[in-house]
Amino acid sequence: MRSNSVLALCLSAACARAAAARPLNVVATLPELADIASRVGGDRVKIDTLAHGSEDIHQVVMRPSLVPKLNRADAVVYLGLTVEHTFLPGLLNVAANPNLREDAVKQCAGSGCIDCSEGLSVLEKPSSLSRSEGEIHPSGNPHYNLDPEDGALIARNIAAGLSRVDPEHAADYKKNLTSYLVELDEKLALWRKRVAPLKGVKAVSYHQDVAYLARFTGIEFVGTLEPKPGVAPTPAHLEKLVQLMKRDQVMLIVREQQYAPKLPEWLAQKTGAKVAVIATMGKALPATETFIKMSERNLESLLDALGKAP
Template sequence: MKRMPTSLAAALLLGGVAAAQLDVVATIPDLKDIAEEIGGDRVDVISIARGTENIHGVSLRPSHLVKVNKADVLIQIGLSLEHAYVPGLLEKGRNRRIQPGAPGFVNCSEGWEAIDVPEEISRSRGADIHPLGNPHMNIDPRGGRHMADRILAGFLRVDPEHAEHYEKRHAAYVAKLDEAETRWAKLGERLRGKKIAIYHNDFTYFARHYGMNVVTSVEPKPGVPPSPKDLARTVEVLRREQVGVILTAKWSNNKDVRFVAEKSGARVIEIPIMVHGVKGVDTWIGMMDFLHRELVGALDP
């Protein structure tokens, strides 16, 4: 979203017109996209993560702190997804308006029923980086609606004067989602029961939604790199179960994935797990379209 030219903004302010936009910090590009859909020209949004980064290990830049310090709204997924950097940003950003519990703090996984909740927190062989359950709700075809609702609620808390603006735009976005979901459901029927392997369990919500069969993950546990023994086991499972496709995000498309693919004869498909995760995927709906298309193309051509 482009800011209006400074001179114009100044003129409006001098003229007494309230032209100020909300400064919004989103943790991932998906949330930036949906916040812009709902906020329109009333919001100026940045995303901390880039779409191709490791979603759990995002690199922070000094400019992020400046943005957090003056932000009116901070939007996160939660469920520990951003645990590596959001607590530090909130502490160093020194901005009460966006602390957890404040009106400007938007937690998109609020009210979301997480899957893969660990039965016990185990410290053996590295900590599970999903201690509260699977946080990758942005890869669930139902996720856009949930995130949009939470973001709308946040904008209404912080800027109730413009409620009508946000509600109207939210309704328009939901109408787009309705249309998209009809399109996706048709493609999803062709994915039922299909066998895949994944690297990290970022794709699990999507797979479950359509009754796909995630046979195994290359990581033995979220965030724990596979040992040679784990890799050998994965190769064996892929061969035995005749799994032809391994899904992986760019950041985890590494030598381990290539190794098990080579040994088992499976094909590696690189998927976006955030908006901008692959070239040409610039919106959340666009990302879902891409995922459905790619998966159907690979599994039911």
């Protein structure tokens, strides 16, 4: 698609060669998606990232400087399930790129859209689409980037998307994908053994973003500090949570790095549970700049909090 449109404007063989040699301009919404896209794309892609790791994924600021990047992008890589709804559709609207159009439901429509959630078995899917009462997961839980195993799904979707946009280099993307999956598989085998002490541990999290992490670790999450996703904790809800944690002997509180430590620390004092801080985006914490490093650091944080560090 890309090379065809460029070729239509090119009259010389030299021009065609230059177009084929140009790396794809790829924009990733999140740092860990940019990392995987750079691994799969290799030297065929030039990548920009929209969100800073320290931001709340649900409230990334729409910086005007991001618009030109999207305007000239060949592809955009995103987590999907509407988690980027506060910034991605709005930026696409202003960027006016015919291959990356704003879409109210899927966030992005067009040949360059690479939705990493394609084929995901979505957890915590609500029975009706609604953003009432602050609900920010209307399409189901979008935080599958916290399950280390879903790195493979993300990488496969990126490889398929890049091959669709740039079919003449599909073999390169396939080769890079295979090499990335080998590296990830080796890590997954190690991590599955490392997280054995987490199986059956009862925990609460600040936000309802741990369903996929729970699937990998075996942690049993029994509540959240937020009464509903995106709704700030209330004194009455927290008091109920204290009672629940005492009754169920909850040992672990997961604080996602974008939330202030005050309430989780208060809860820890009240219940004796330990706090683990995790990154919900790459680059959110030190040593989380790649998907693999972020996954590893999160698992080690959970183990550390329970005194299970090596």
